[in-house]
Amino acid sequence: MKFYIKLGLWFFVCILIIESVSMLFLHNTVVQSLVDEELHSLQARGNSHRDVLEMSFNYETLHHIAMMESQTDTEVVITNLSGDVVEASNEIDTGIQFILQQEVLNLPRDGQVLQADWKDQKYIATVSPFDDSQGNQGYVYMLKSNNLIQAFIGKLNDHFLVAVALILFFLLVTIIFLLKVLTRPLISMKEATKKLSTGDFSVTLPVKSNDEIGELSKSIQTLANDLSYLKKERNEFLASISHELRTPLTYIKGYADIGRRKTLSEEERMHYLTIIHEESEHVHQLLQELFELAKMDENMFTIQKQSVRVNDFVSTIYDKARHVFLAQGHQLELYCRGDWTVEVDPRRFEQIILNLLDNALKYSAEHSVTKINVEKQNDDILISIKDEGQGIPSEDLPYIFTRLYRVDKSRSRLTGGFGLGLSIVKELVEAHNGTISVESQLGTGTCFTIRLKESFDEDSFTH
Ligand SMILES: Nc1ncnc2c1ncn2[C@@H]1O[C@H](COP(=O)(O)OP(=O)(O)OP(=O)(O)O)[C@@H](O)[C@H]1O
Ligand SMILES: [Mg+2]
Structure with a gap:
């Protein structure tokens, strides 16, 4: 798999996990505080009904409270101490019955939450006790249908989904853009080194940044230049060496040819042999020096300081x-x-x-x-x-x-x-x-x- 695809996938998966976890956390917090808020306001409403009932407990008040609640999306049920329904804003269905059956013991004056489960139950509910000076005692149950809450949360989920989709989209665009910018120099470097390995040193790599990638690019460029210089130098060196060797060898060959002639006097032959000797000496010296240099290049010579x-x-x-x-x-x-x-x-x-x-x-x-x-x-x-x-x-x-x-x-x-x-x-x-x-x-x-x-x-x- 290509490097930039691998990198992109890694990026994408990592950010996806981080995003999912944080979105889930956010979603749960929002839903929880929404339900808490609903329960709190139910309880406050129940408490204010209780205050009215304690001020004047009579049929009108009871009826008035029930009528008020029937106009809202919350319900009220008022019972006496033994749990008989005195007044209700709605029919008593199984959901309401389930709540009324729950035992309420040592209820604080400001009441308490009876049902907070908004997923599996029909209602969320609170209860507040009342007790006026004439001995009228009982409970005010406040309820809210979970259908409403679920519908609201459903809408919230839709918003979350849109947000997640938008974030993912921008994430993808950003990753693709970043990878293009990041990997372009890497790809050109890869191509450059490939070219170098085939012996083509005419490489030009633009250095656009001062960071590690820029440094790498610069190093490859320097390497290419050095290699190209070395190649040129080696060719010139070989050309010069062969030139250096050719001259004395031409002399040696030429004088050896003359020296072989039978008609030559001893003196003349000696003269030519001396020239041949001198030229061989010359070649010998050249080879000696070249050998010295080669040893230096190989780091084979030692310096004993x-x-x-x-x-x-x-x-x-x-x-x-x-x-x-x-x-x-x-x-x-x-x-x-x-x-x-x-x-x-x-x-x-x-x-x-x-x-x-x-x-x-x-x-x-x-x-x-x-x-x-x-x-x-x-x-x-x-x-x-x-x-x-x-x-x-x-x-x-x-x-x-x-x-x-x-x-x-x-x-x-x-x-x-x-x-x-x-x-x-x-x-x-x-x-x-x-x-x-x-x-x-x-x-x-x-x-x-x-x-x-x-x-x-x-x-x-x-x-
Ligand atoms: N003291 C100097 N005065 C003038 N020119 C010099 C001097 N030293 C070096 N050069 C020049 O630099 C060149 C390179 O010197 P280098 O000693 O490497 O080579 P060379 O003397 O020609 O040969 P080699 O030392 O291998 O026998 C010489 O050919 C010469 O032209
Ligand atoms: Mg010299």
Whole structure:
């Protein structure tokens, strides 16, 4: 069964039960108070007849009372103490007889209700005793035919039925309207997810509300966008990889073909084999880096953090890298203004810094100066690597951490990395719960800044 039909039925049944119970309760209360009211007024009328009789008990008064009652929808029967009828406004039928036969003992002066059953009896009735100073004693019975009361209640029931029917009708209309409004976004979400599962990510879900349904709709939309982005990225990634592989493989194949020629001198053959070796090395390196990235994606690589003194740590790397810089006619400087501790995996963190230094070296002209700067800002340790190189155009800046992205699209061997270095750096920094940011100006230089939380181990507290 469809969800909204189920929901609607539940609503309907619940409200129907609540409505029936409250209507029954209301109906009973109304009927009960109506009958009470009738009995009360019968008793009051009986009492006032009694007062008149006690003032003057004679034939005229008796007759007058009976005549008055014969004109109304109530009846009066006056009896003496032993129950003989003295006067009555109507014939004494079996219903009246049944009431007169009831025993009345210790009757209070204001009388009492004799018969309150309006369903099964012919009359409801009250009785009031009279006793004047001349010794005239007896009872005034007041009666009202239940036919009248039943007819009135019948009319009341009709009104109740109309009310119930109207309420049910409006209830149905409201439920149908509510369900339409409530389930419309759910149905479009269901269709959207169905579309997603078939691989079609072109989903647009309007977010109309700020509630949970709106949130869900937003989440599905985000999921669809992410999936579509991932699909696009994967395709581009595969295209770039195959491109990256095709170039060295073309070289390898080409030079292998030439190398097989019998007429080749040993020297020439050696030359071609060297090229083949270099290109294979290139492919090997690419696969190595891709494998590294894949491991990161699978969360298969582990970071083994330990407390490290930034000063010593960066100095060691600096010593290693300085020679490489010098050998290529560059300068590397280190500024570390303090001694702080951070929690890092030394092997991975060295990889991060070396990668950034490699870029600084690769994308700077000769004789330029690269500076490593370590400082503290609030509780953060900032490690920045600033070069005086060619800089990165501002339109490329947002993408440089993307896999296989390179500013120089020509992929020439000379400027040639794979565009994987920075994406590996970013993943590694994030695995250390740090962040990396970049500032760059074309022609002036680039500065990468890594931000890490300072760690306070026992050692640093003693300082
Ligand atoms: N310090 C820098 N100065 C100028 N451009 C830079 C610098 N660092 C990175 N870039 C630009 O960002 C691109 C991406 O850098 P990334 O390190 O990811 O790749 P790569 O150095 O080309 O290759 P790989 O590091 O995989 O060998 C580079 O191709 C380069 O265009
Ligand atoms: Mg690089």
